[in-house]
Amino acid sequence: DAGVIQSPRHEVTEMGQEVTLRCKPISGHDYLFWYRQTMMRGLELLIYFNNNVPIDDSGMPEDRFSAKMPNASFSTLKIQPSEPRDSAVYFCASSLRSGGTDTQYFGPGTRLTVL
Amino acid sequence: AQSVTQLGSHVSVSEGALVLLRCNYSSSVPPYLFWYVQYPNQGLQLLLKYTTGATLVKGINGFEAEFKKSETSFHLTKPSAHMSDAAEYFCAVRTGNTPLVFGKGTRLSVIA
Numbered sequence: 001d002a003g004v005i006q007s008p009r010h011e012v013t014e015m016g017q018e019v020t021l022r023c024k025p026i027s028g029h030d031y032l033f034w035y036r037q038t039m040m041r042g043l044e045l046l047i048y049f050n051n052n053v054p055i056d057d058s059g060m061p062e063d064r065f066s067a068k069m070p071n072a073s074f075s076t077l078k079i080q081p082s083e084p085r086d087s088a089v090y091f092c093a094s095s096l097r098s099g100g101t102d103t104q105y106f107g108p109g110t111r112l113t114v115l
Numbered sequence: 116a117q118s119v120t121q122l123g124s125h126v127s128v129s130e131g132a133l134v135l136l137r138c139n140y141s142s143s144v145p146p147y148l149f150w151y152v153q154y155p156n157q158g159l160q161l162l163l164k165y166t167t168g169a170t171l172v173k174g175i176n177g178f179e180a181e182f183k184k185s186e187t188s189f190h191l192t193k194p195s196a197h198m199s200d201a202a203e204y205f206c207a208v209r210t211g212n213t214p215l216v217f218g219k220g221t222r223l224s225v226i227a
Contacts, residue, residue: 004158033214042219043159043205056214091158099212101147101166106158 004107006092012113018080021110024073025094033104034067034077035091043091049075050098082114117142117208121218129226134178134193136221138206141187148189149207149215150180159205165189176200201225 005024013019025032033048047057052069060067064083069075079086089111093104122137140146147166151159163174170182176199180191189206206218 043217045214048214093158097212098214099209101164103149103161103164104159104215106151106160108156108158 004092004094004105006090006107006110008110009108010111010113012115013082014115015083016081017114018078019082019086019112019114021077021090021092021112023075023077023092023107025075025092026105027073029094029096029105031095031098031104032069032075033093033095034075035093035106037089037091037109038087046077048098079112082112084114087112087114117146117210117213117216119206119208119216119218121204121206121221123221124219125222125224127224127226128196130198131195134191134196134200134223136191136204136206136223138180138189138191138218139187140189140206140208142208142210144210147209148180148182149209150174150178150189150191151205151207151217153203153205153220155202162191162204196223196225198225198227 007022034046036044046059047067049069067077089109091109093106095102095104118141120139149164150162152162153159163172165172165182173179178193203220203222205220207215209215
């Protein structure tokens, strides 16, 4: 398996622009997670899905952030409009289940810079 | 709710020296514990995990961790550091079906 795939790997945009990050989970995994990593706040869980349905979006910072999972093999995280404080590395992860000893597999991340 | 505290945001060791990265957890029920490693410009990957049973867990690349319930700790060790071990290490905890809760991470530097 190719692992979790994220695109783009790097994104540089200007404040106010819309940004869309993409993720393809490992085939057969029922859970998908979006994380944000910054120096100040560490690794934060933004939202996670089970069988394409959002389960918990309490980590989404504000209404400017939205996430969708239209099918089992694709998810997007959108920021509209983007702000400089959104600059971070965004990770997508997937797992077979979400509990017990199940392992989360992370993608390589998207480094977002908002100027 | 569970939480994880990693003591020391940055640890520096000499090549060949013992590596000790500290992790303490807080949980009202028996936890599942994990260590992940993040190499520069990469995602996190699993080093090892504690489930139940043996309290000493062996992982990849010569790392191991010991679950000590009385101390609520799950410290990560490696007898002899290698240059390739330089990375960021994250401790994480989960109870039941809750999502993983990660610590802030510890950056390990290895000096030649």
